[in-house]
Amino acid sequence: LEQAGYDVKVVDCTFMDQNKYDVERVKDAVLGLSPDAVGLSALTWTIPSAYQLAEAIKEDSPDTPIILGGPHVSALPRRTLRECGAIDAAILGEGEKTFPDFLGRLFSKGMGLEMNALNGVAFRHGGKTEGDTEPVYVEDLDALPSPARHLFPLNEYVKWSKNFQARQTPVASMITSRGCPHRCTFCTRVNNGVRHRTRSPENVVREMAELKEMDFNEIQIVDDNFTHDRERVHEICTLIRKEGLDLTFQLANGMRVDHVTQE
Structure with missing residues (x-):
């Protein structure tokens, strides 16, 4: 807007x-x-x-x-x-x-x-x-700007997030993808009829760097299925290291066990 x-x-x-x-x-x-x-x-x-x-x-x-x-x-x-x-x-x-x-x-x-x-x-x-009662979905997530966090009382969120069970605080949240490729019958995503769309690793890490500049130390990734594309996850982690970002992250919505490897 x-x-x-x-x-x-x-x-x-x-x-x-x-x-x-x-x-x-x-x-x-x-x-x-x-x-x-x-x-x-x-x-x-x-x-x-x-x-x-x-x-x-x-x-x-x-x-x-x-x-x-x-x-x-x-x-x-x-x-x-x-x-x-x-x-x-x-x-x-x-x-x-x-x-x-x-x-x-x-x-x-x-x-x-x-x-x-x-x-x-x-x-x-x-x-x-x-x-038109058919929902519209954004295909190119990289074309979207970062969330307008300046419209919110970030200082209050920083204080509030210190109560979270986290490896580091303060904690912020972000998404790196929308939708899910699976059609589990118990999930509302099955009604959306929209494919799984992802942000590029570079786009994701750029927002992480912005959050670090705002003094957040941990990020809750709230994707429906962050680990669906393991190669993309590796690329994101490689870029985090390359950029020297002292950040930890957790997957607030969990992950599918069949998408987890020993690594």
Whole structure:
């Protein structure tokens, strides 16, 4: 979004009262930024809270467009828009390109039927759900910029991560691939219909170096299957040594046992 020229602000609820989700407090924080549009993200287990927040925002600011993204709405776009009338549109799949395209059309032409020209966007129009309900996925992960970590309170994350069970602290997280080549019946990835895509070793290690400059000492790799391509893993480790990065990493989502060797 920043690359597309938008002024982005984030309301990070991580360090609000973790014992109670206060919808009014989050709503006030969002509207206190005077946004032209509000983007929310939700998993299935957080969708009730997302609905509550959307409804609270819409009640106080009825003309502010509310857009939802995340795995839940990507799987169930029509149902989600039907269940929560406060949500105006949904970005389906991976939104790095779709969301800026959507906002460009929203701010120039409004929420009209012209939105049908966009892939991976479901929206509300005339009491009906319109748009393309097939999720969109990014093929070239190297073309994406590093996450906009400057929008988040990194000092708080540094302090918080010192409580992790890690070989070194502070701890940061990153992804080096998206999707998974396997189709395990118990996993939601089977519903995505998207192939496994990887970042190049050079691209991965460049972000690791950025994290080291931010004083992180350990990285949690949250890929679904980091060790799928063992040759790529070797290349990443070789580059870490070549760059002299004093880093450790752990695989937060584990790994498939048939992709592990003695080495």
